[in-house]
Amino acid sequence: MRSERIEVKQLVGKLSKFGNSPVLWLGPMLLMIFAIVLWPVFEMVKTSMMKISSSGREKGFNGFDNYAELLENPNLVATLIRTVFWVIVVVTITVLISLVLAQLLNAKFPGRKIVRWALIVPWASSVIMTATSFRWMLDGYYGIINRVLLDLGLIDENVDWLGSAQTSFPWLIVVAVFVSIPFTTFVLLAGLQTIPQDIYEAARVDGAGWGKTYFQITLPNLLTALFVGTVINLINVFNSFPIIWVMTAGGPGYDTDTTTTLMYKLAFRSQEVGQSAALSVFNFIIILVFVALYLRASGFTKKQED
Template identity: 50%
Template sequence: MPVTVKEPAAGTGPGPGGRKTGPQRRRRGGIARLGPLPWIGPAVLLIVVVVLWPIYELIRTSFLNVSISGFVRGSAGTEKYRQLFDESGFGSVLTMTVVWTVAVVGVTMLVSLGLAQLFNKPFPGRTVTRWALIAPWAASVLMTAIGFRWMLDQTAGVLNTLMTDLGLIDGPKDWLGDPATAWPWMMFVAVFVSLPFTTYTLLAGLQTIPHEVYEAARIDGANARQTYWRVTVPLLRPAFLVGFVINLINVFNSFPIIWGMTQGGPGSDTATTTVFMYQLKSTDIGESAAMSVVNFAMVVVLVLIFLKVSRWNKEDA
């Protein structure tokens, strides 16, 4: 008896490769057609509003004549940039910003690496010391800076009182009034408040290294020094890069510490580019915006150079 095969209606059967066509395929619509956009859309919108739009406004303002009261008086072209580069203190501020960043980030990374390795080892009171390290991070940076400013005060500061009583100095010293002593103290405070984050970042990196790797190195005959440089350091590299880059950005743009301790004075002798930008705001908003653009470009270049040199996206051979 012949078997009758019923053909599927046109446009309803599976198409090439088993894909459905016709009405069944047309049912996919609405949100499905948008793909991942509903999920990433809010994040993209937030980035546009919070990051990209302010950058655009900053660059636009740097080419305008803006009064102190905030009224736009027309275009200034590149005049604000010429004024900025002609400022008498611009070169020294730029130099001290680089010195400040290199010194604070370098010391922070070295001390944090030592502390992270210490906290990774068992010792009596380790839990207490780990919690104690959070204190500089938990406190307000501005509050910490003001606290050190009071401690270093020339007339009522506890440091002058203590050192005078011990006979270490003949009389009260203006620690923050002289750039030669103000810079080391501000760098000390910057390292002090940067240590917790960097230490815990490196500690987390150390704790992700499998114990089996160290056991294999010991079986292969590697001594402690060889194990550290050939096992610990390469595996700690991702955490080190995270800590370094975030510290680089934070320290370069640091404002509360310097403003809270010296306000960049006397003049601009203890100012970085971020503080110098704020000082310019009181006299010329357009020039201050130009300094902000230069500051932003500098930090982007510094980060890109470091990432290029460190080959952050390359796997070790």
């Protein structure tokens, strides 16, 4: 009887130790990461090296031929240049406008809470809904943009804004900035609110003007929030699919495509699944670079080194 009690106590002790084991608590998370992240990445890389039929069947190993065919794609170079331009312009304009808005929203004025609520609406709304609204407003025959510009005398006739890359791509940039501003503004606003007010009071006592205060106090203390907001915007804008696809579908032709929409066209229009997977691998590598920048900005890397 006594030996049985000892065995039960030993079993309870082992179960208690197992219950405190990190593996037990990290297991579900690691399983989820494997199922949602690692396995799809493995399938993506594998597909990029397989020969895939138009029906989606694997026809054997294809090595790096898909990558070679992708590099020979006549639309690739122009799409890469357009993607770089798209990301840089949208993120730059977004950050500059958000810096001004964050400074404004950080000041005290009547109705500040209402303005903050109103600013978050474009970000909280569906991107597809926003893009669809702009598409109808830019309609060449019935769009309200043409109606307003005609009434103001700024144009003499209706313009098909989405009919050519020269007019449609700038409007895509406008919409991307419009939906990106709220998030970036609130990230910068959070950064501004972490700056101690004592520093500003000391600067005023020393006779520092607005410009000196902003560039020597505000901006240096805002760098971390600015970097985090910029990197997250880089990821979001680079991956942006709904805005371009809903408004122009990358057209006319391939004139407003980025790598994300080109990847979709290769898979579902040209039936070049292997090339699409090869472009996906390229996009994934770029995203990993952005993620590494984000982790560094958020202090994760530094904490791990310490």
